[in-house]
Structure formats: structure tokens, C-alpha cells
Amino acid sequence: MSRTAVNRTLLALVGLVLLAGGLLLLAGGLDLNHRWHLGLPSDWTVTDPHHAVLDPADRVRWRGDGWWWPSVFAALGVVALLSLWWLLAQLRTGTADRVAVPAAADVPVRLRGGALAQAVADGAEQIPGVSRARVRILGRARRPRARITLTLAPGAAPGPVLHELAAGPLGDARRTTGVSLPAEARVRVESGSVPRVQ
Structure with a gap:
């Protein structure tokens, strides 16, 4: 689940x-x-x-027991904090704000997730047959993944487009950053949205 x-x-x-x-x-x-x-x-x-x-x-x-009311309030406080944490976790979009890039030096290097997503989207829109591309970088800084939604022009074949996406923009992003960057691509066609996993 x-x-x-x-x-x-x-x-x-x-x-x-x-x-x-x-x-x-x-x-x-x-x-x-x-x-x-x-x-x-x-x-x-x-x-x-x-x-x-x-x-x-x-x-x-339990009025005579000194431990009762502190225990009740402590338990209610824990429940309130857990509820607040859970609420904040639901509000998170899951988008990776930063991507950790492996570097030779000891200084950590982080790339903005939005910049990486925009670079992949720009490259995907240059693929013949793609009219629009939307990319989101999800996950954590050290284990990012890409979710890509492609809108194809009429008559474009999804297979060659996905192959070009993996070899082109995604491959460039992986080589440039040194991150494996697993990706899920959704291709929008006239009949709906068909998920494809790279």
C-alpha cells in the first residue's frame, strides 16, 4: 500500500x-x-x-493523585503535536526543492529542483512530436525522481518520443548532475493519459 x-x-x-x-x-x-x-x-x-x-x-x-492531571495534559499535548505534524505532512507537495549533486570536493553542492525540472522540460519540448512538457522533481534531495507529463502533437508515436526523452533530456540531466534520477513519464494522447515508466 x-x-x-x-x-x-x-x-x-x-x-x-x-x-x-x-x-x-x-x-x-x-x-x-x-x-x-x-x-x-x-x-x-x-x-x-x-x-x-x-x-x-x-x-x-483521580484528584488526589498528583500524577493524573500532568499525565492527561502530557498525553493531550503529544496527540496535538502528532496531529499537527500529520497535517503539515499532508500539506507537503512532495516536490524536491533541492537536489544533492555528488561533488569531488567536501563542499556539498545542491541544485534547485525547479531549475532541473525546467531544464528537462525545455529539452523534452525540443523532441519532435512533443508540443508541451511538464516536469516535477519529487522525493528527497539525495533520492530525487522525475515525474514527466508529455503532450504529443497529433500523429506522434509515443515509443520514439519516450526513447528520445530517455536518451536526450533525461540522459543529459543524469550525466550533468551525477544523479540516477528515476523517471515516470505520462503521455497524453487523445484517448487519455497512459502511464509509461522509464
Whole structure:
């Protein structure tokens, strides 16, 4: 399962749990269990609008223990930080801002991912039969990969174009930077988008 699929599955599960909890609290607050005869257990305090979620005994049970409230707040803080980290991870585009270029000297050399993408795109658009090329450099600085979308002119054959792409712009980028740069090319034709892996 890919990282995107895992993220979507986890987000869906968290969303369903939060939605179910919210609907349960809403039903209790509006007394929908009695009005609409939902059949929720009557001993659930969340189903009665006149009761708090925690009864008084539960609220004061751990008051005498000095470790209880610090533990609760620490756990909530960890959950909040993990949630924030997860949110920021979802907002990342996956685009590599920098590409680490192997150098003979000890000084690290980094190339802008956008510049490398533009160079490959410019070279791809010079291939006969290609009317437009869009390139994104994804992954990490030390393990970048290219995602290329080619739009072919009418009548152009994808096979020769992909061969020329691998030998030309991609080969030039690999030789110039010294990076293996695996690539995935998507060729747009009239019938849709057909993925091709180089």
C-alpha cells in the first residue's frame, strides 16, 4: 500500500470516529434519543442532555493523585503535536526543492529542483512530436525522481518520443548532475493519459 493510500485510509478512519463522536454528542445534547427513539442505551450519559459526559465520581476520582492531571495534559499535548505534524505532512507537495549533486570536493553542492525540472522540460519540448512538457522533481534531495507529463502533437508515436526523452533530456540531466534520477513519464494522447515508466 502506498503512502498516499495509507494517509487517506487513516484520515478516513479518524474522520469517521470524530464524526460518530460528534453525532453522538449532538444527539445527546438535542435529546434526539428520546424524541426520535433512536434506541441508544439509556445509561450512556452522552445521550441525556441533563447529564455531563463525565459524572461527578469520575471527575474527582483521580484528584488526589498528583500524577493524573500532568499525565492527561502530557498525553493531550503529544496527540496535538502528532496531529499537527500529520497535517503539515499532508500539506507537503512532495516536490524536491533541492537536489544533492555528488561533488569531488567536501563542499556539498545542491541544485534547485525547479531549475532541473525546467531544464528537462525545455529539452523534452525540443523532441519532435512533443508540443508541451511538464516536469516535477519529487522525493528527497539525495533520492530525487522525475515525474514527466508529455503532450504529443497529433500523429506522434509515443515509443520514439519516450526513447528520445530517455536518451536526450533525461540522459543529459543524469550525466550533468551525477544523479540516477528515476523517471515516470505520462503521455497524453487523445484517448487519455497512459502511464509509461522509464
